[in-house]
Amino acid sequence: MMKITGFKSFVASAVGRQKNLGSINEYVLNMHQVKVDSKTRKNILTIDNFAVRPGELVAVLGPNGAGKSTMLRTINMLQPYRGQIQLFGQDASYANQTNLRRRSALVFQETLLLDDTVFNNVARVLQFRGVPKHQIKQRVYTALETFGCEHLAYRSARSLSGGEGKRVCIASGLVADSELLLLDEPSASLDVAIRPQIIEKIRQWAQDRGSAVILVSHNFTDILNFADRAIALFDGCIIQDDKLENLIRRPANQQIARLVGMDNIIPCKIKPGDRGYLIKLANSLEFFYPGELKTTITACCLSSDAFYLDHTNSSIPYQPGVVRLEGRVERILRGIGTDTIRFQLGEQILTAKLRRGYTSENIYRHGKIKLAFSPTDVHFV
Structure with a gap:
């Protein structure tokens, strides 16, 4: 008779992971004992437990080098890691990572656009996700109009200013109506006068669609106008995970007090x-x-x-x-x-x-x- 000890061990391990990571319907993201190292530095990121529910708006605060961008790239499965990450109820180590990525969207801090028209840059996001061709045009124009760049639709992406490119990147990130949005400094390169408007439009877009958002920003005004909950990240570790008001008025230590401008x-x-x-x-x-x-x-x-x-x-x-x-x-x-x-x-x-x-x-x-x-x-x- 064939032994199935290995299979039983695999099933037991999977069940254990599921218990650690929680209910598949409760969270869009659940991280447990996640660590990221590099050849030159250990403990770039050490997340013991971090979970996000559907529709939550979470801000990530921290000084330069705290691991904020690394955290977003790790969640988007662009960064090798150890530990357990569950996305949309599935263990990211065993699920189809391409399918998981298509249910989320990462807007990088840098302006990353293809050498093509603005319209085609945004449309490609939907094409990759298999959206029917007859739906693409309307959705692209809706996203471009929302972020004030519909007049740029047939301009070359290479000809855009820094602020224009940033708004197109935001439109590209949100056009797919993803369940989880990962935003790395979305107001960077934007004129001061329009930053609050763009942040508010992102918040409204996410709330209308029930999307969860993790937002990284050095601009504290962005965070005040956007998030319900915030985490403070130092040296790759979450020092405080709390309601935004508590983090501002009841910081866990002097580092956070200075960070939030006490x-x-x-x-x-x-x-x-x-x-x-x-x-x-x-x-x-x-x-x-x-x-x-x-x-x-x-x-x-x-x-x-x-x-x-x-x-x-x-x-x-x-x-x-x-x-x-x-x-x-x-x-x-x-x-x-x-x-x-x-x-x-x-x-x-x-x-x-x-x-x-x-x-x-x-x-x-x-x-x-x-x-x-x-x-x-x-x-x-």
Whole structure:
């Protein structure tokens, strides 16, 4: 009788992978213990667990060299890897990778177009996916019109400006209505004036079709206008995977706090007390924090919009335990509806954003400013 031990082992292994990677209907992407190395560098990417559900809009943040582009190429099966990647419920190591790629789309950071007309560049995406010929023309023109480049349809791709080429690449990436969009710096090369419009059109396109999107961008405004969820990537590892608002206001460490532009990161020491924890800031300010804290914290983070003017006309009601401080105004940056105040407290320069009506007459450079904030608005790292 023929032994089928090997087959049983293969089936058991496949079942184990399926348990690790989750339900085939729950995720469009599921990565488990994925590692990417190169001949010159190990651990370019080390993803323990990362999953994306249908329709999710996820942003990837990180400094240069963090592995963001490598992560997108790995998901698109353009980068050798170790570990397990499941796409659309199928193990990418055993499934037909060409078919899986056709269900997703990667828009590279670089402008990559064939030496052909704009129309043919976009149309080829549909031709590769076997879209009937009679549907192609309308879909191409719809994509080109959406991203403001229908007038370029019969121009040579080689004659386009950087911004025009980028919009054509975006149209090419989205024309197939893929289930998963991988966007690497989609606003790069675009004029500042149209970046928000293009990002909004991508978001609307994806939501109308129920597509999941993973977006990489150094432009934080792109991320704010686009994503519901964000991951922070450092040295190829996911340090924080959270709702975007939590990642901005509750960063996991000082690296992420700086990455998301936290206005005030102040060194501090903590001391347990009867009413909670006594927080001693580097600028000699002290206050009590009522919640639970880890003893390993080294800094407190305070968003600039947590401050309010400490005077009788303030619209913010008095709160027990409020922290009051007095500083000297170093600079006033006037804005629409909100002014940004840079002020000195001890040896540190801090930032507060205040409603314009409260600052226009009461605050001036080198003058004193009295501010307050609630201890519950402080985040510790």
